[in-house]
Amino acid sequence: MKRIESEAELAEVVAGANGALRVKGGGTRDVGAPVVGEVLEVGISGVTLYEPGSLTMVVGAGTPVAEIDAVLAAEGQRLAFEPMDHRVLLGTTGAPTIGGAVAANVSGPRRIQAGAARDFTLGARFVDGQGRIVKNGGRVMKNVTGYDLVKLMAGSWGTLGVLTEVSLKVQARPETEATLVAEGLDPRAGVAKLSAALGSPFDVTGAAHEVGGRTLVRIEGLTDQVAYRTGALMDGVLAGFERIEGDASADVWAGIRDVAPLAAAEGAVWKVSVTPGDGPALLEALGDRVQGALMDWGGGLIWLRVPERGNCAAGVLREAVAKVGGHATLVRASAETRAQVPVFQPQPAPIAALSRQLKAKFDPRGILNPGLMGV
Amino acid sequence: MQMPQPREELLAAKDRIVARLEEVLPDDAVISDEIELKAYECDALSAYRCPPLCAVLPASTEEVAAVMKVCHEAGVPVVPRGAGTSLAGGALPTADSVILGVARLNEVLETDYDNRFIRVQSGRTNLSVTGAVEADGFFYAPDPSSQLACAIAGNIAMNSGGAHCLKYGVTTNNLLGVTMVMADGEVVEIGGPYLDAGGLDLLGLVCGSEGQLGIVTEATLRILAKPEGARPVLIGFSSNVVAGACVSDIIKTGIVPVAIEFMDRPCIEATEAFVHAGYPDCEALLIIEVEGSDAEIEDQLSRIVAIAERHDPVEIRESASAEESAKIWLGRKSAFGAMGQINDYMCLDGTIPVSELPHVLERIGELSEHYGLRVGNVFHAGDGNMHPLILYNANEPGQLEKCEAMGADILRLCVEVGGCLTGEHGVGVEKRELMETQYAPADLDIQMAVKDVFDPGWLLNPAKVFPLEVSASRRA
Numbered sequence: 001m002k003r004i005e006s007e008a009e010l011a012e013v014v015a016g017a018n019g020a021l022r023v024k025g026g027g028t029r030d031v032g033a034p035v036v037g038e039v040l041e042v043g044i045s046g047v048t049l050y051e052p053g054s055l056t057m058v059v060g061a062g063t064p065v066a067e068i069d070a071v072l073a074a075e076g077q078r079l080a081f082e083p084m085d086h087r088v089l090l091g092t093t094g095a096p097t098i099g100g101a102v103a104a105n106v107s108g109p110r111r112i113q114a115g116a117a118r119d120f121t122l123g124a125r126f127v128d129g130q131g132r133i134v135k136n137g138g139r140v141m142k143n144v145t146g147y148d149l150v151k152l153m154a155g156s157w158g159t160l161g162v163l164t165e166v167s168l169k170v171q172a173r174p175e176t177e178a179t180l181v182a183e184g185l186d187p188r189a190g191v192a193k194l195s196a197a198l199g200s201p202f203d204v205t206g207a208a209h210e211v212g213g214r215t216l217v218r219i220e221g222l223t224d225q226v227a228y229r230t231g232a233l234m235d236g237v238l239a240g241f242e243r244i245e246g247d248a249s250a251d252v253w254a255g256i257r258d259v260a261p262l263a264a265a266e267g268a269v270w271k272v273s274v275t276p277g278d279g280p281a282l283l284e285a286l287g288d289r290v291q292g293a294l295m296d297w298g299g300g301l302i303w304l305r306v307p308e309r310g311n312c313a314a315g316v317l318r319e320a321v322a323k324v325g326g327h328a329t330l331v332r333a334s335a336e337t338r339a340q341v342p343v344f345q346p347q348p349a350p351i352a353a354l355s356r357q358l359k360a361k362f363d364p365r366g367i368l369n370p371g372l373m374g375v
Numbered sequence: 376m377q378m379p380q381p382r383e384e385l386l387a388a389k390d391r392i393v394a395r396l397e398e399v400l401p402d403d404a405v406i407s408d409e410i411e412l413k414a415y416e417c418d419a420l421s422a423y424r425c426p427p428l429c430a431v432l433p434a435s436t437e438e439v440a441a442v443m444k445v446c447h448e449a450g451v452p453v454v455p456r457g458a459g460t461s462l463a464g465g466a467l468p469t470a471d472s473v474i475l476g477v478a479r480l481n482e483v484l485e486t487d488y489d490n491r492f493i494r495v496q497s498g499r500t501n502l503s504v505t506g507a508v509e510a511d512g513f514f515y516a517p518d519p520s521s522q523l524a525c526a527i528a529g530n531i532a533m534n535s536g537g538a539h540c541l542k543y544g545v546t547t548n549n550l551l552g553v554t555m556v557m558a559d560g561e562v563v564e565i566g567g568p569y570l571d572a573g574g575l576d577l578l579g580l581v582c583g584s585e586g587q588l589g590i591v592t593e594a595t596l597r598i599l600a601k602p603e604g605a606r607p608v609l610i611g612f613s614s615n616v617v618a619g620a621c622v623s624d625i626i627k628t629g630i631v632p633v634a635i636e637f638m639d640r641p642c643i644e645a646t647e648a649f650v651h652a653g654y655p656d657c658e659a660l661l662i663i664e665v666e667g668s669d670a671e672i673e674d675q676l677s678r679i680v681a682i683a684e685r686h687d688p689v690e691i692r693e694s695a696s697a698e699e700s701a702k703i704w705l706g707r708k709s710a711f712g713a714m715g716q717i718n719d720y721m722c723l724d725g726t727i728p729v730s731e732l733p734h735v736l737e738r739i740g741e742l743s744e745h746y747g748l749r750v751g752n753v754f755h756a757g758d759g760n761m762h763p764l765i766l767y768n769a770n771e772p773g774q775l776e777k778c779e780a781m782g783a784d785i786l787r788l789c790v791e792v793g794g795c796l797t798g799e800h801g802v803g804v805e806k807r808e809l810m811e812t813q814y815a816p817a818d819l820d821i822q823m824a825v826k827d828v829f830d831p832g833w834l835l836n837p838a839k840v841f842p843l844e845v846s847a848s849r850r851a
Contacts, residue, residue, distance in 0.1 A: 053623030054729040054759070076629060105571065116571060118579060119548045132817045140726040141758035142545060142798035144534045144583045145806070145813055146840060147822045151547065151579020155572060172629030195489045201512070201603045222630075225671050273569045275490040300490075300569055327573025345573035350563045354828060355575045361824040373574060 001039040007125065007133060007164040013040065014162065015131025020370050023158035025062055025100035028085070028092040032157055032343050032372035034335045042099060044164050047071055049139070055170050056122065056139050061099025061163040068098055072170055080171035081117045082108030088258035089269060089332055099163040105155030108257035109206040109218070112198070112297045118154035120169045126153060126161035129363025139167040152358070158369045160362040174220040178230050179206070179249040180241040182215045187280040190215040191299035195276055196237035198298050202229040208256045211283065211293035216252060217241070262292045262305045268312040268333040272302040274326035285320045289313045308333055311341045318345065342374050376423055376464075376779075376804055379838050379850065381471035385428065385451055392449055393429050396473070399441035404479075406430040415474045418459040418466040419521075420805055422721075422775060427454065427468035434479040436554055436562055436592040443590065444560035446473055452834050453558075455586035457529025458500065460521040462722055463803025465533060465585055469838060477528045480592055483507045492551055492568040494595045497528035501535075504596060513598045516543035519799065520711070531591050534583030536799035541757035542633040542666075543599070545799065547582040552595035555581065555588075558830040568595050580825065585801050586836040588829040602666035605633065608676050609703045611657035611689035615639055615752075618659035619732035621686040622756045625663065626729065628682065630675050635757035636662040636707050639736065642714065642751035642764070643706070649713035652706030655690040661756065662707055710753040711764070718749075718766040721778050725789030726798035729759045738788055739763055746781040748774075760798035761789065787812050802840045810842055819845055 001024075004010045014021065020037030027041075044060040047068070051057075052075040059068060065083060072078050083101040086092060100106075102124070107116040114120075123137030136149035153161060185193065190209035197204045197217045206218030217238060219229045230243050244252070255261065262269055274282060276299030283293060283302070292305040306313045312333060321328045327345035330338065347355060355373075359366070385392070393407045406412060407429040417424040428451065433439045446453050452472040459466050459476075468474050477498035485494040488511060495504055501522040504515040518537035519525055525535070531553065536545040543549070552566030566578040581588050612618040622635055638646070640658050647654055654660060661683075665675040676693055683691060694700040706713075714720050727735050736752060743750045754762040763785055767778040786796050786806065790813045796806045810819060823841060826833065826849075833850045 051728060051730050053627050055626055056728065075627075105576070107571075111570065115544060115548050118571075118576060119544060128821065132821070134818050134821050135814070136818065136822075138726075138793070138795045138813075140728060140760075140794050140798070142536050142540065142726045142755075142760045143795045144799055144801050145795045145797050146802065146810065146819070147825055148534065148547065148579055148583045149822065149825070151576045151582075152825075154579070155576045160575075172627070172631070174629060192489075195491075198491060199488055199512075199600050201600050203602070222671070222674055224674055225667065228668060228671065273571055273573070275487075275492075275568045277487070277490050278569075297570060298491075325567040326569040327571075329573070347574050348564070350557075350561060351565065351574065351577065354563075354577060357828040358575060358825065361828060362821065 001041060003041040003043045005043045007044060007127065010042065010162060010164060011127045011131045011133050014127050014129065017367055020367050023162050023369050025097035026064065027094040028087050028096045029100050029104055030090055030092055031104065031331055033338050033374060035369050035372050037370070040162065042162060052077060056167060057170055058139055058165060058167045059098055060165055062097050064095040065098055065101060066095060076173050077170045078173050079120065079168065080110055080114040081120050082110050082257055083117060084108050085258050088260055089263045098166060102154050102166050103156065103158050103163055109208060109253050109296055112207055113203065113205045114171065118151050121150050121154050121166055122169050123167035124150045124153050124163055125165040126163045128161045129365055129368045134161065137167065141169055157372050159359060159373050160368065162368065176223045176226050177218060177220040177249050178226050178243050178245045179252050180217045180230055180233060180238050180243055182241045185215045187211055187283055187295065191276050191279055191295065193238060194298045197233060200233060200237060202233060206253050207298040209295040209299060210261055211295065213261065216256065218249065218253060256294070256296055259294060259303045261294050262303055265292065265305065267291055267305040268308040268337065269331050270304040270306065270317060270328050271331045272304060272321060272326065272328045274300055274302070274321060274324055276300040278324040278326070282320050286313065286317060308337060312337060314341050321345070344373050377843060378425065378469050379843065381469050385471035388449065389428050392451055395445045395449065396429065396431055396442060399445060400431060400433060400438055404432045404434065415456065415468060418461040418464060420462055420464040420467065420803065423464055423467055423804065425468055425470055427472050427474045428470065430474035430476060432476045432479050436556065439475065439556045439590050439592050440560045440562050442475060443556050443558060446834060447559045450832065452837050454836050455528065455532065455590050457498065457526030457532065458524050460525040461529060461533065461801065461803055463797065463801045463805040465801050465803040465839060467804055475590060477526060477592070484593065487568065488513065490568055491598050492595055493598050494593060495527060497531065497591045497594055498526050501525050501527060501530055508598050509601065512601050514601050515596055515598055516549050517546050527594050528591055531582050531594060532584065532586045533799065533801035536760065538634040538636060538755055541635060541755065542631050547579060549597045550578065550582055550594060551597055553578065553581060553591045554593035556590045556592060558589065558832065558835050566595065585803065585840050587826050587840060588835065603668045604672060605664055605666045606672050606676065606694045606700050607662050607664040607703045608679060608694065609660060609662050609692040610683045611655035611660045612686065613658055613689055615659045615736040616733035617686050618661055619736065621661065621683055622732065623729055624682050625679055626757060628678065630665070630678055632663045632665050632757065634664040637752065637754050637756035638707065638710060639752040641749060642710050642753045645713040645717055645751060646706040646710050649716055650705055650709045652702055654706050657689040662703055707753065714751050714764045714766065719769040720764045720766050721782055723761065723763045723782050723785055724797045724800040725786045725794055726760045727789050727792050727794035731792040732756065732759065735761065735788060735792060739785055742781055742784055746777055748778060748781055759794065783809060804839055807840060808842050823849060
């Protein structure tokens with residue numbers, strides 16, 4: 001294993017590599033087909049620029065997310081896309097890094113309102129598969145200068161290049177938050193409530209449904225504003241919901257973010273993205289294969305736990321997803337299973353061809369996380 | 376500004392190419408008459424003009440695919456055109472190219488409020504997307520100033536922003552999926568009404584690629600529930616520096632205004648003379664808009680006013696009614712027109728870190744004196760997206776060149792302070808030759824390698840974005 005602490009060194013190592021490299025940040029997101037190769041640990045760490053008045057931060061890709069959270073909190077700010085901590089679900093150890101969060105495009109409940117990791121990544125520097133140092137984007141909020149390779153890098157899981165630095169748009173922490181909760185709704189009723197709340201003018205920043213558990217709607221903002229908005233929702237489309245506030249509210253969403261309700265029990269865990277309206281029917285189609293489910297993003301993001309045997313219901317799940325449009329990723333399963341079952345949603349032929357050709361341009365020798373995405 | 380030499384063999388083959396296009400399109404969808412082609416010789420960057428070989432106006436994805444197959448076989452460059460409102464020359468043709476206009480692709484295909492998306496054909500205008508859903512309490516967030524005219528296709532090509540993107544993001548943050556015709560005529564679907572990509576984020580790559588990767592014919596867009604209300608406050612300041620500092624302080628507090636607009640003295644004076652909005656006599660003013668219920672608006676505006684009062688404002692004018700709001704916005708919305716009354720102007724679009732606003736405004740003032748050309752600044756201050764308007768006289772020989780040189784200096788300055796050449800207009804032909812000030816050769820090479828994948832023959836809008844010399848071997 002090599003731990004690399006500078007971009008120049010990384011470029012040299014990649015250029016001189018004569019075999020596959022397994023790119024590692026904090027090592028907490030063991031997702032994708034297992035990669036056989038020398039481990040390349042990116043330890044390029046530290047906040048290089050932080051301007052609270054411009055809502056921007058530039059950091060080394062290996063900077064722990066916890067360190068960024070602390071620096072931001074000192075100025076009353078935060079990462080808007082509230083990246084999931086995969087340690088809870090995957091049982092991994094180590095410190096999640098910002099490079100890992102961006103490379104995997106990891107976003108939490110606020111994705112539905114604020115946007116994804118890719119939406120808050122303003123710029124990136126990376127080393128491509130030939131060891132070339134590339135920069136794209138910048139540190140300003142609006143930038144259409146040339147192609148947006150930042151979006152391409154976000155969610156490419158280190159298969160196109162190794163991130164060395166990212167610029168982020170950050171967000172002011174709201175004065176307060178509150179969550180409206182109801183128990184006992186089935187998925188159809190729960191998602192209908194979430195849709196109604198998201199269709200209201202009250203700027204909902206979290207909308208989740210624990211299958212067999214609670215239905216949850218979050219409001220954040222100024223104190224009077226949160227009181228008014230939760231009140232208006234409880235008087236209207238969320239009649240019968242109850243309000244929880246402060247730390248209790250924050251704890252609810254940390255659990256949803258980290259898929260805590262599904263973490264403890266054994267089994268394979270899928271992450272499915274469809275429209276919220278397609279979610280309940282998808283659950284019905286899977287029937288009793290599903291041992292636990294959590295719906296976030298208004299119902300459009302479905303975390304499913306199924307028994308880890310055979311292909312983990314990949315056939316029936318992907319057929320159902322393909323029918324309505326969307327994608328399913330096998331986030332938690334043993335390495336043996338992930339070597340057998342395609343972890344990422346197989347793409348239609350023309351899209352798969354484009355993805356393969358892009359990989360060949362960014363990494364002609366095919367040495368960066370080869371096979372991880374199945375590309 | 377240079378464009379590549381048109382290929383003689385293509386110019387000579389015009390009749391044959393037009394005939395082939397007429398075979399695959401309805402009669403009135405191919406324009407080859409020299410007079411009619413005048414309408415397609417430029418976009419909103421009208422300083423540069425060139426009539427195309429011909430123009431086509433397909434009305435379906437299938438017709439676009441048929442056009443692309445013909446052009447691909449014949450090796451003819453294709454320049455996609457939305458509504459022709461590009462300020463960067465994104466739709467400027469060459470004499471040997473076919474203009475592919477999407478104006479006839481303007482249907483709403485699907486509206487889904489429960490799942491909060493709308494699917495439209497790409498020629499539909501930006502404002503009419505909101506128009507299709509606003510009666511039901513929804514809107515489409517990106518709002519470029521040209522929204523009455525500009526097409527979604529162009530918004531996607533340039534990743535357009537607008538005044539309200541401080542809160543709602545730009546096109547790429549609100550685009551869920553596209554149907555796209557590739558350079559060889561193959562039709563692909565990328566994304567859909569669900570969130571995020573299953574594999575590589577090709578959608579993020581297509582958005583902002585200036586029509587160089589494919590022709591988007593349909594788009595799935597995120598729509599949002601309208602807030603209960605919105606109202607602005609207008610604050611006048613004794614200097615640009617103070618106004619800039621006030622912007623930074625507001626952003627830091629945690630209030631998220633939906634817009635923070637900035638105008639300097641030359642712009643204030645020009646708009647006063649033009650529309651009599653009743654703006655205060657001051658060096659700089661901010662228009663800050665917040666959203667919510669009446670009580671929420673009061674709460675937010677009072678906090679903003681409290682911050683502004685620490686910056687010794689010349690005047691604070693809170694809107695108390697729809698009429699007052701309209702009056703506050705009137706000057707801002709008329710600013711470009713007002714400047715146009717005075718003279719010809721070039722509108723720049725560099726973005727800078729918000730913290731650099733005072734410094735950059737001062738430097739622009741110095742450049743204005745150096746070149747002897749007047750500049751008005753009116754821009755989206757919350758996100759640092761500058762819009763310096765350089766005034767010049769197109770009829771006076773040498774003035775356009777002088778204006779271009781000054782514009783280039785301002786854009787270099789934007790890059791120097793940590794910003795970029797273009798925040799929402801795109802590179803087009805206008806900023807093409809400046810790309811090397813922002814990007815090193817390897818940075819540009821990998822972007823061009825992306826185009827190689829999508830359009831190996833470099834037929835789609837080939838003379839844009841990349842410096843001509845840098846892309847020459849690929850276009851050959």
